[in-house]
Amino acid sequence: MKRVLTAVIGLATVGVLAACGSGPAPAGGGSGSGSAGGKLTMGFSQVGAESGWRTANTKSIQDAAAAAGVDLKFSDANGEQENQISAIRSFVQQRVDVIAFSPVVRTGWDAVLLEAKNAGIPVILTDRAVDTQEKDVYKTFLGADFVREGQWAGDWVVKQYASAPGPVNIVQLEGTTGADPAIERSSGFAKAIAANPNLHVIASQTGDFTRSGGKQVMEAFLKANPKIDVVFAQNDDMGLGAIEAIEAAGLKPGQDIKIVAVDATHDGMQALADGKFNFLVECNPLLGPQLMDLAKKVAAGEPVPARVVTPDQTFDQQQAAKVLPDRKY
Numbered sequence: 001m002k003r004v005l006t007a008v009i010g011l012a013t014v015g016v017l018a019a020c021g022s023g024p025a026p027a028g029g030g031s032g033s034g035s036a037g038g039k040l041t042m043g044f045s046q047v048g049a050e051s052g053w054r055t056a057n058t059k060s061i062q063d064a065a066a067a068a069g070v071d072l073k074f075s076d077a078n079g080e081q082e083n084q085i086s087a088i089r090s091f092v093q094q095r096v097d098v099i100a101f102s103p104v105v106r107t108g109w110d111a112v113l114l115e116a117k118n119a120g121i122p123v124i125l126t127d128r129a130v131d132t133q134e135k136d137v138y139k140t141f142l143g144a145d146f147v148r149e150g151q152w153a154g155d156w157v158v159k160q161y162a163s164a165p166g167p168v169n170i171v172q173l174e175g176t177t178g179a180d181p182a183i184e185r186s187s188g189f190a191k192a193i194a195a196n197p198n199l200h201v202i203a204s205q206t207g208d209f210t211r212s213g214g215k216q217v218m219e220a221f222l223k224a225n226p227k228i229d230v231v232f233a234q235n236d237d238m239g240l241g242a243i244e245a246i247e248a249a250g251l252k253p254g255q256d257i258k259i260v261a262v263d264a265t266h267d268g269m270q271a272l273a274d275g276k277f278n279f280l281v282e283c284n285p286l287l288g289p290q291l292m293d294l295a296k297k298v299a300a301g302e303p304v305p306a307r308v309v310t311p312d313q314t315f316d317q318q319q320a321a322k323v324l325p326d327r328k329y
Contacts, residue, residue, distance in 0.1 A: 043091030056329035057285035064288025105178035113137035146184035154192025214241025236268030
């Protein structure tokens with residue numbers, strides 16, 4: 001009887017221990033708690049598929065995750081912040097190892113970022129930054145210097161019209177209202193063109209980073225303003241939409257109205273090579289390999305820079321024609 005009782009007690013103890021061990025493990029921080037088969041698990045929330053740039057960015061992240069052996073849980077927000085917040089909360093519940101996302105807008109992230117921090121899951125921002133008063137709610141930001149991109153675009157306009165005898169009328173196609181690149185490209189461009197008092201932004205409106213939005217806004221600009229000299233499009237897609245509107249109005253893009261844009265995607269580079277764009281500032285979307293490297297480091301608790309700026313460059317028509325055949329996006 002003693003031996004039987006001992007055995008029963010032993011089985012009960014094992015059952016209790018097993019029940020204790022079945023509870024949630026500590027999340028994040030390289031614990032592998034969300035991993036599948038020992039893989040690092042990343043939850044990634046993308047803004048959407050609003051442009052050629054974004055499509056290339058998504059493909060780069062998906063391909064890099066596969067190459068790095070990262071189990072990628074991908075969510076498309078379709079341009080809605082609420083969708084991203086829901087996705088991030090889902091990643092927290094799934095106890096992934098790392099969360100990465102490209103924020104739709106700059107503000108409104110404090111609560112969900114705190115939830116990730118309290119769960120011990122490191123967060124990486126890609127492409128777009130956020131405004132937050134909370135401390136240590138993300139590990140690093142990976143992306144371009146948007147202020148510099150706007151400045152480069154403005155510098156080209158200043159140089160192009162250095163000897164202009166009179167006013168130069170500029171219209172600006174802005175990105176998504178409240179989005180980091182829209183805010184900072186506007187700031188950089190305004191700072192640059194302030195060097196020439198003849199340069200005037202006579203109209204500025206969001207085209208939401210889409211080709212259709214750029215076309216619609218440009219049509220309205222052309223109806224309201226009889227003389228437009230320059231279009232500053234904050235991404236290629238809006239600039240390509242502007243080309244359609246300008247041609248529909250019986251004008252020649254690149255000649256009657258000059259166009260400077262940001263991104264340097266394949267379609268944008270083709271428009272530049274064809275002379276319909278006049279100048280392009282690059283914003284490289286191929287962030288996947290760098291993101292996977294940073295994810296592995298933060299999951300392992302290794303230090304990473306607070307900001308990782310991707311290298312970009314500019315292109316004129318001849319440069320675009322030269323590199324276009326080998327362009328990867």
